[in-house]
Structures are given as C-alpha cells and as structure tokens.
Amino acid sequence: MSNILIINGGKKFGHSNGQLNDTMTEVAESFLRDAGHDVKVVRADGDYDVKAEVQNFLWADSVIWQMPGWWMGAPWTVKKYIDDVFTEGHGSLYASDGRTRSDASKKYGSGGLIQGKTYMLSLTWNAPMEAFTDKEQFFHGVGVDGVYLPFHKANQFLGMEALPTFIANDVIKMPDVPRYIAEYRKHLGQIFA
Ligand SMILES: Cc1cc2nc3c(=O)[nH]c(=O)nc-3n(C[C@H](O)[C@H](O)[C@H](O)COP(=O)(O)OP(=O)(O)OC[C@H]3O[C@@H](n4cnc5c(N)ncnc54)[C@H](O)[C@@H]3O)c2cc1C
Numbered sequence: 001m002s003n004i005l006i007i008n009g010g011k012k013f014g015h016s017n018g019q020l021n022d023t024m025t026e027v028a029e030s031f032l033r034d035a036g037h038d039v040k041v042v043r044a045d046g047d048y049d050v051k052a053e054v055q056n057f058l059w060a061d062s063v064i065w066q067m068p069g070w071w072m073g074a075p076w077t078v079k080k081y082i083d084d085v086f087t088e089g090h091g092s093l094y095a096s097d098g099r100t101r102s103d104a105s106k107k108y109g110s111g112g113l114i115q116g117k118t119y120m121l122s123l124t125w126n127a128p129m130e131a132f133t134d135k136e137q138f139f140h141g142v143g144v145d146g147v148y149l150p151f152h153k154a155n156q157f158l159g160m161e162a163l164p165t166f167i168a169n170d171v172i173k174m175p176d177v178p179r180y181i182a183e184y185r186k187h188l189g190q191i192f193a
Contacts, residue, residue: 001036002061004192009067009078011045016068020124020171020180025066027181028122031188044081053085057093062118062163062192063155068171069125074151082154093158112159119155120163120191121148122184126172163191 006028010021025041032039040056042048044067057063067078074082086093098110123144135141144167145152152162166187168180 001038002192003038003059004032004040004062004064005056005060006039006041006064006066007044007078007081008041009044009065009075009081011068011075011077013075015172016070018068020168020175020177021066021068023177024122024124024168024180024184027184028064028066028188031185032192035189035193037192044075045077048081048084050084050088053081054089054092057085057089057114057117057158060117062120063160064120064122065151066122067124069123069127072147074148086154086158089158097157109153109157112157115159117158117160118163119160121145121151121165121167123148123165123167124171124180125167125169127169128173129167129169 006025008021008025010018010025012018029039029041040059042053042056065074065078067074070076093114094112096111097108098106098112099108100106127138131138132144132147133141139147144165145162148165155162164187166184168184170176171180
C-alpha cells in the first residue's frame with residue numbers, strides 16, 4: 001500500500017466553478033482509501049505551508065495533479081504551488097539541474113532527488129478528445145501529454161516518473177459527470193488497485 005498526495009487545482013473563476021475538480025478529488029480520495037492507501041489532499045488555491053508541502057512530496061509515493069485546463073495548461077494557482085514548493089525543495093526534491101564539470105555524461109534535468117516516485121495528471125477540459133489527437137485539429141495530434149510537456153518535465157526534473165494521464169472532456173459543452181466518475185474509478189483501479 002502506498003502514500004498518495006492529491007493536489008486539487010479546482011478554483012471558482014470565470015466559467016469554472018471548481019465543483020467538478022472537487023468531485024474528482026473526492027472520487028480519487030475515497031477510491032484510494034478504500035483500496036487501502038494513505039491519502040492526503042491539498043488545495044493549490046489554499047493556505048498551504050510551503051515547507052509542509054515539501055515534506056508531503058517526500059512522504060508521497062505518488063502525486064495526483066487534479067486540475068482544469070485553463071488557457072491550454074495548468075491554472076496559475078497550480079503553477080504558483082509548483083514554483084513555491086519545488087523551489088523550496090532545492091536540496092531535498094532536487095539537487096541541481098544535473099550537470100557537473102567533473103562528469104560530462106550528467107545531463108540537464110538529471111539532478112532530481114525523488115527517483116522512484118510517480119505522478120499522474122487528472123484533467124478537466126472543455127475541448128473534446130479529437131482536438132488533441134486529430135492531426136487536422138487544434139493541437140495537431142500531439143496528444144494530451146504533448147500539450148502538458150513542460151508540466152511533465154517539471155515533475156520529471158525532481159526525478160519522478162509519469163503514470164498514464166486521465167482527462168474528462170467536453171466538461172462545459174456536454175458534461176457527463178457519472179461517466180467521468182466511472183471512467184476515473186476504472187483508470188485509478190488499473191493503476192493503484
Ligand atoms: C480562465 C479559464 C481558461 C480556460 N481555458 C480553457 C482551455 O484552454 N481549454 C478548455 O478546454 N477549457 C478551458 N476552460 C474551461 C475549463 O477547463 C472548465 O471550466 C473546467 O475544466 C471545469 O472544471 P470545474 O471543476 O471548474 O467544473 P465546474 O464548472 O464546477 O463544473 C462543470 C460542469 O460539471 C457539472 N458538475 C460538476 N460537478 C458535478 C457533480 N458533482 N454532479 C453533477 N454535475 C456536476 C457542473 O454543473 C457543470 O455543468 C477555461 C476556463 C477558465 C475559467
């Protein structure tokens with residue numbers, strides 16, 4: 001059984017109410033607890049303690065980023081959380097950018113200190129799946145993970161490895177929350193059961 005940290009990036013702003021991200025956070029929390037894992041939840045838009053969050057990363061075996069797509073990526077509250085917590089983690093979450101004068105084989109991005117841990121993206125987007133996967137459409141077929149490349153790289157800079165991404169699509173145009181919940185529980189079961 002493992003320690004799982006869920007970072008809830010839900011926020012009420014503009015045409016986002018934050019309720020769907022709260023719901024998906026609760027779905028994961030109860031599913032993972034029922035499966036015997038230890039779960040902690042933190043709200044990115046909350047009053048978190050930066051040093052305690054570094055400790056949460058050291059505690060966690062896996063981190064789940066639950067967040068809406070805002071302007072093609074993570075909300076600023078989640079980016080702020082990363083800037084706050086990962087920067088504070090210098091010396092415990094990462095040592096350096098990985099390069100060293102004494103060994104030219106050590107490349108940029110190899111200085112993470114939390115190897116062996118994993119992270120997972122759980123996303124809510126109004127865009128349909130085809131917008132990511134179809135070469136003729138908006139993201140030219142790069143896929144969801146292609147759109148989130150810098151976000152993935154920030155996690156990998158610390159040494160963590162990606163788990164398969166989950167995405168709920170059409171969340172404003174045609175929301176189908178019972179389906180999102182069923183698909184998310186199945187996804188979690190395949191990874192964490
Ligand atoms: C600044 C900004 C930028 C954005 N940029 C993008 C973008 O680049 N690409 C894109 O695709 N989208 C974009 N969006 C849309 C955004 O991704 C969605 O608004 C967000 O994902 C919805 O998540 P939420 O938690 O806020 O959902 P909510 O707004 O809370 O809910 C979404 C829908 O689900 C229903 N719902 C939620 N929870 C439940 C429940 N428990 N039971 C039943 N029904 C429920 C709500 O009634 C609503 O119909 C943007 C939104 C904002 C505010």
